[in-house]
Amino acid sequence: MNELIPDFDFQRVVVAPWASDFQGNIWVVLMGFFAITACGLVGQYLVLRRMALVGDAISHSVLPGIVIAFLLLKSRSSGAMFVGALFAAVLTTVLIEFIQKKSRVKQDAAIGIVFTSLFALGVIMVSLFTSQIDLDLDCVLHGEIVNVPLEFPFVQVAGLTLGPSSVVRMAAVSLITAVLVMGFYRQLLVSSFDPGLAGSLGVNASVVHYALMGWLSVVVVSCFDSVGAILVVAMLILPATTASMVTDRLPWALASVPLQALLSALGGFHLATWLNCAIAPAMVVASCGLFALAWIFGPVDGQWAKRRRRRANALPDAVLDPFLGKS
Amino acid sequence: MNNTVPLPTPHTPGPAPTDDIPLEVHDLTVAYQKKPVLWGIDLVVPAGKLIGIIGPNGAGKSTLIKAILGQVPVSAGWVKVFGEPLKKNLRRIGYVPQRESVDWDFPVNVLDVVIMGRYGRLGLFQRPRREDVDIARACLDQVKMLPFANRQISNLSGGQQQRVFLARALAQEADLYFMDEPFAGVDAATESAIIGLLQELKSRGKTLMVVHHDLSTAKEYFDMLLLLNMRVVSFGPTEQVFNNELLQKTYGGRLTILTDVAEAVKQQS
Numbered sequence: 001m002n003e004l005i006p007d008f009d010f011q012r013v014v015v016a017p018w019a020s021d022f023q024g025n026i027w028v029v030l031m032g033f034f035a036i037t038a039c040g041l042v043g044q045y046l047v048l049r050r051m052a053l054v055g056d057a058i059s060h061s062v063l064p065g066i067v068i069a070f071l072l073l074k075s076r077s078s079g080a081m082f083v084g085a086l087f088a089a090v091l092t093t094v095l096i097e098f099i100q101k102k103s104r105v106k107q108d109a110a111i112g113i114v115f116t117s118l119f120a121l122g123v124i125m126v127s128l129f130t131s132q133i134d135l136d137l138d139c140v141l142h143g144e145i146v147n148v149p150l151e152f153p154f155v156q157v158a159g160l161t162l163g164p165s166s167v168v169r170m171a172a173v174s175l176i177t178a179v180l181v182m183g184f185y186r187q188l189l190v191s192s193f194d195p196g197l198a199g200s201l202g203v204n205a206s207v208v209h210y211a212l213m214g215w216l217s218v219v220v221v222s223c224f225d226s227v228g229a230i231l232v233v234a235m236l237i238l239p240a241t242t243a244s245m246v247t248d249r250l251p252w253a254l255a256s257v258p259l260q261a262l263l264s265a266l267g268g269f270h271l272a273t274w275l276n277c278a279i280a281p282a283m284v285v286a287s288c289g290l291f292a293l294a295w296i297f298g299p300v301d302g303q304w305a306k307r308r309r310r311r312a313n314a315l316p317d318a319v320l321d322p323f324l325g326k327s
Numbered sequence: 328m329n330n331t332v333p334l335p336t337p338h339t340p341g342p343a344p345t346d347d348i349p350l351e352v353h354d355l356t357v358a359y360q361k362k363p364v365l366w367g368i369d370l371v372v373p374a375g376k377l378i379g380i381i382g383p384n385g386a387g388k389s390t391l392i393k394a395i396l397g398q399v400p401v402s403a404g405w406v407k408v409f410g411e412p413l414k415k416n417l418r419r420i421g422y423v424p425q426r427e428s429v430d431w432d433f434p435v436n437v438l439d440v441v442i443m444g445r446y447g448r449l450g451l452f453q454r455p456r457r458e459d460v461d462i463a464r465a466c467l468d469q470v471k472m473l474p475f476a477n478r479q480i481s482n483l484s485g486g487q488q489q490r491v492f493l494a495r496a497l498a499q500e501a502d503l504y505f506m507d508e509p510f511a512g513v514d515a516a517t518e519s520a521i522i523g524l525l526q527e528l529k530s531r532g533k534t535l536m537v538v539h540h541d542l543s544t545a546k547e548y549f550d551m552l553l554l555l556n557m558r559v560v561s562f563g564p565t566e567q568v569f570n571n572e573l574l575q576k577t578y579g580g581r582l583t584i585l586t587d588v589a590e591a592v593k594q595q596s
């Protein structure tokens with residue numbers, strides 16, 4: 001037992017990481033925080049629109065885009081890969097929509113068709129061009145968050161050192177996401193709740209749809225080369241579902257996302273320190289922990305609250321007795 | 328294809344409004360996957376009337392409303408609202424969709440839903456103003472739902488959900504309303520409250536087009552009826568249109584219950 005799970009040593013797990021290597025670790029936690037915030041905010045609308053798995057699809061189908069960008073541009077720069085991945089991501093959402101609209105194929109099946117095909121295509125390309133591709137696919141699809149602080153040189157603006165480029169990029173993406181979600185709150189709300197009404201209110205539901213898909217692509221692609229695909233897919237879904245157990249007002253659900261992001265990023269980081277395991281999956285596990293708590297204790301849809309409500313609403317047994325002929 | 332339906336005869340002389348014909352539909356054809364569901368629809372709808380849209384399941388009633396509102400692509404024909412293309416007069420249109428068309432587990436409360444009716448009047452980034460909230464509350468009060476303003480919408484009964492949709496349409500402060508089965512799943516008391524509300528709107532000069540399934544009440548509720556089954560079977564004042572022959576034509580062979588209704592109608596008149 002002791003060999004599998006190390007003892008929980010408060011000093012080693014909680015204090016030491018910050019005392020010894022604050023500079024390195026803060027970037028890891030911040031990266032997780034920003035990535036989870038961005039994914040969680042966009043994911044809220046995916047979940048509401050019953051499109052939770054589109055993010056999953058995108059995170060696989062970017063592979064051929066990355067390979068093609070690499071072959072065409074002969075560059076391993078993250079800029080080139082970003083463009084390739086983004087292109088493939090947008091293509092994925094358009095194809096899913098196209099198949100679904102033009103036939104009876106339902107959305108879940110359309111998602112399954114598109115991303116498996118594109119992923120397979122990507123795998124074939126990789127094996128065809130292995131000789132020319134010096135591409136660490138593991139790193140592309142399952143990037144490791146521990147590498148984040150090692151990205152030198154740090155981004156500098158006006159003589160101010162901001163931080164590693166991927167963290168700065170992620171911070172920008174999640175800030176823009178928050179601004180978009182707040183600015184277009186009404187348009188997103190009405191087109192998700194009642195697309196039919198949206199039209200007669202002057203909100204073009206399909207423009208909102210494609211904008212959401214486009215921005216989802218940006219978020220997914222800018223996350224996963226540094227935090228890994230599991231984290232992205234999980235974080236598109238988990239914060240929204242956790243929030244749905246806790247609140248039934250959309251603004252509160254959205255506001256809970258950064259808080260959940262902070263708790264998951266910090267909790268995951270310390271969990272990983274404790275267990276000596278990979279950090280990004282540990283953040284996912286921490287977020288699952290939040291979900292489990294909400295599932296049990298959430299005041300709106302938690303099991304405990306529902307049970308208490310059932311008890312409170314049940315008639316005392318004796319009330320019905322006179323009507324049932326008992327005395 | 329000339330063995331069918333007579334074109335709507337131009338009844339209703341009325342005060343002959345000039346540009347103020349709320350709705351004009353010309354030769355509208357809609358097809359889903361090449362199968363036409365509406366064919367050559369011609370309508371000129373006069374102002375200040377409560378109009379029932381009647382026809383069997385699958386007749387294209389919902390599709391007609393969606394086509395007029397630009398939610399489904401039309402294959403031919405055009406629609407004018409208050410003498411102009413739809414886009415120009417969006418603010419003058421209110422819409423009550425079929426209740427099943429939305430997800431009632433959505434994390435919003437009753438007031439949030441009614442405030443949506445005000446969105447058409449807000450600028451791109453503008454938040455709902457005090458006055459919008461007040462109007463939304465007043466509309467909730469009109470449908471007797473104000474006590475439920477802060478209730479999550481999934482904790483409402485079907486009839487209450489229907490009233491929330493109605494309040495939202497009222498909040499749109501429109502001149503021309505489309506309502507898709509506002510009486511579905513509503514009890515008798517609520518139904519008569521709603522019809523009272525619709526009549527009040529009418530008396531203020533609004534035009535209302537209401538999809539309705541209950542032939543036994545259609546006659547007393549509506550000033551005019553649109554009998555629809557892929558084509559316009561007939562459109563005119565209720566007393567001229569609501570007769571055995573035209574109802575037979577509308578409902579085709581499926582007339583088991585309907586013959587009874589028609590019999591009753593005959594005896595009444």
Ligand SMILES: Nc1ncnc2c1ncn2[C@@H]1O[C@H](COP(=O)(O)OP(=O)(O)OP(=O)(O)O)[C@@H](O)[C@H]1O
Pocket residue numbers: 359360364382383384385386387388389390391
């Ligand atoms: N999205 C769609 N794709 C294909 N066919 C459709 C679609 N929506 C409706 N239809 C078909 O169009 C026809 C008209 O449908 P519509 O919903 O307008 O009928 P309705 O008169 O409103 O019926 P109901 O009384 O059942 O509400 C039906 O035959 C239906 O099968």
Ligand SMILES: [Mg+2]
Pocket residue numbers: 388389390425507
């Ligand atoms: Mg219908």
